[in-house]
Amino acid sequence: MKQLARLIEIQIKELIRDPGVILWGIGFPVLMAWGLGLAFSSKPINIRSIAIVDNLNSKHSLINYVLNNTKEVASKVAQTRRFEQTIETRAYGTNKLNFYLATPVTAVQLLKRGIIVVLASEDSDGVKYEFDPRNQDAQITYFIARSMIENNLKEYALDKVQPIEVSGTRYVDFLIPGMVGMGIMMSCMWGISYSLIERRSKKLLRRLLATPMKRSYYLFSQIFTRMFMGFIEASILIAFSMYYFKLQINGSFLALFLTFLAGNWAFSGFSIFTASRTTSIDIGTGIINAVTTPMMVLSGVFFSYHNFPEWAQPVIKYLPLTILIDTLRRIILEGPDLISVSKEILILAIFGTLCFIAGLKIFKWY
Amino acid sequence: MKNNCLVCAEDIRKTFKDVQALKGVNLSVAQGEFVAILGPNGAGKTTFVEIIEGIQTPDKGSIYIKGFTWKKDAREIHKLMGLSLQETIFFERITTLETLRLFASFFNLDENRVQRILDMVTLRDKAQARTAHLSGGQRQKLALGISILNDPEVLILDEPTTGLDPAARREIWNILNDLKMKGKTSLILTTHYMDEANFLCDRIIMMDKGTIIKEGSPAQLLKESGKANLDELFIYLTGRGLGDETVSKTY
Ligand SMILES: Nc1ncnc2c1ncn2[C@@H]1O[C@H](COP(=O)(O)OP(=O)(O)O)[C@@H](O)[C@H]1O
Numbered sequence A: 001m002k003q004l005a006r007l008i009e010i011q012i013k014e015l016i017r018d019p020g021v022i023l024w025g026i027g028f029p030v031l032m033a034w035g036l037g038l039a040f041s042s043k044p045i046n047i048r049s050i051a052i053v054d055n056l057n058s059k060h061s062l063i064n065y066v067l068n069n070t071k072e073v074a075s076k077v078a079q080t081r082r083f084e085q086t087i088e089t090r091a092y093g094t095n096k097l098n099f100y101l102a103t104p105v106t107a108v109q110l111l112k113r114g115i116i117v118v119l120a121s122e123d124s125d126g127v128k129y130e131f132d133p134r135n136q137d138a139q140i141t142y143f144i145a146r147s148m149i150e151n152n153l154k155e156y157a158l159d160k161v162q163p164i165e166v167s168g169t170r171y172v173d174f175l176i177p178g179m180v181g182m183g184i185m186m187s188c189m190w191g192i193s194y195s196l197i198e199r200r201s202k203k204l205l206r207r208l209l210a211t212p213m214k215r216s217y218y219l220f221s222q223i224f225t226r227m228f229m230g231f232i233e234a235s236i237l238i239a240f241s242m243y244y245f246k247l248q249i250n251g252s253f254l255a256l257f258l259t260f261l262a263g264n265w266a267f268s269g270f271s272i273f274t275a276s277r278t279t280s281i282d283i284g285t286g287i288i289n290a291v292t293t294p295m296m297v298l299s300g301v302f303f304s305y306h307n308f309p310e311w312a313q314p315v316i317k318y319l320p321l322t323i324l325i326d327t328l329r330r331i332i333l334e335g336p337d338l339i340s341v342s343k344e345i346l347i348l349a350i351f352g353t354l355c356f357i358a359g360l361k362i363f364k365w366y
Numbered sequence B: 001m002k003n004n005c006l007v008c009a010e011d012i013r014k015t016f017k018d019v020q021a022l023k024g025v026n027l028s029v030a031q032g033e034f035v036a037i038l039g040p041n042g043a044g045k046t047t048f049v050e051i052i053e054g055i056q057t058p059d060k061g062s063i064y065i066k067g068f069t070w071k072k073d074a075r076e077i078h079k080l081m082g083l084s085l086q087e088t089i090f091f092e093r094i095t096t097l098e099t100l101r102l103f104a105s106f107f108n109l110d111e112n113r114v115q116r117i118l119d120m121v122t123l124r125d126k127a128q129a130r131t132a133h134l135s136g137g138q139r140q141k142l143a144l145g146i147s148i149l150n151d152p153e154v155l156i157l158d159e160p161t162t163g164l165d166p167a168a169r170r171e172i173w174n175i176l177n178d179l180k181m182k183g184k185t186s187l188i189l190t191t192h193y194m195d196e197a198n199f200l201c202d203r204i205i206m207m208d209k210g211t212i213i214k215e216g217s218p219a220q221l222l223k224e225s226g227k228a229n230l231d232e233l234f235i236y237l238t239g240r241g242l243g244d245e246t247v248s249k250t251y
């Protein structure tokens, strides 16, 4: 037992005394999440303009909404009054809405000139929205304006339009679970596979084996150290995202932790397998890149793998990294119960065990 | 135990692809005896000692260590053997002291032993230095420290002073000499320095091209051959000096 404790101690020290580990294991993922998260979360304010026309016999609900909720500013367009309201949405970032109060004739003019993209008018039948459905900007403006107005007005709030506020629909929400999964894979493949190959090629393993050291202890210490480190890395990334991006973990932390363990075990076993034979660092690096790069591209770390052709889907879906990331994503974004992710956890665990056994069978210590 | 020999190697043969590294080598080492295996690069020294150490397996021949065989009693042999490899690599970011502690844990040894060794190999002032920052001589002393941690009955050192300056070599010799005085350890040492073999060992085994070409005590060898010194004897026997290579490639 003292052997094992010492081995773990040495492995951890060897790891944390490497400045590269802090940089690549912790700093890099956080920076990348930060950069990509910002780049795709459309932080700049979108200006969206809509005309409001109040016809005869209307209930004045549009006008009332504008007068009660927005702020009047100077209008540069003749015969109109301009009102402003800024609203934060999850899906579309920050939006500043311009409401132009206008007559029907002026409103159409504004639409033609491109000053507004949506025309909302109200008469005795209720509110009517007009816009060019092929214009995406118009669609979004309609979407936002309508939900703002209708959510505000009880009498029209028949079908609440509220998808914008649903959590977990932003790019960062998609990205973070992907990065956690990728981190687990990279941490194992470089931390276990590469390290074993390097130590084998430098004849360090050979030296260790010329003692009564237990081989299983050595492997265990290596796997354990990586899990420990991977746990810290993932925790920091998730904590950062929760704080900075207000990422919501909808599922249970237990499910998340078990998936983390299963994923780690899957890639630990896989690492032992890939590291089982070669004595050459160059070949080892090649093998590791050859298995990690395709998964990084295909398994949906940065974008959805549903964009790949249909025929590739069955293959992609059963890559270990895909299973891991899909499960992490479901837990974080959708909040399923433990039972409904248990199948994936089991698959990962079995995959790891099979790789581990196969790897040990053909393992060359020197 | 076979006729009183602590380490017995019988007719060891080993071939790598096209190189016959060992062509039937015999060796027996008695308790407390210091034996040098002397030969130029490529003579087969490393292959031979690694077979004794159980790191490589011979194509033919058998090894008995205190009557144990590698096949059946690896754990027993590990406990009574200490060794250092020709190339000495440690965990880079681990200190001297931590390295010794790690190896001590493999043998179930306590902190006292670690501290003793630190003094024996005179590395106390380097205890907190990372192994990557040690000089060549300090690394060899650490390797030696590790090899004698378990107070081995059989110590096997593969070129422990190659590449070191005279002062550092002298330090290693002193440590080994102290060990010899105690008389509990048998040593098999490979070297291509004649003076080292002469100074440290009771018996010199001259090896070239995978065979033993001459063996005996330094005095015996000189007397029998009638040469002025051992270097000359080696040149006389092989037609080459010890610094030369037997094969074109270095290993
Ligand atoms: N793993 C190996 N593969 C191929 N040839 C080897 C291997 N190990 C040693 N040799 C060859 O065996 C011969 C003896 O090598 P070695 O035992 O290292 O000699 P020494 O230690 O005396 O310098 C050399 O010709 C060397 O090239």
Ligand SMILES: [Mg+2]
Residues within 6 Å of the ligand: B042, B045, B046, B047, B086, B158, B159, B251
């Ligand atoms: Mg050698």
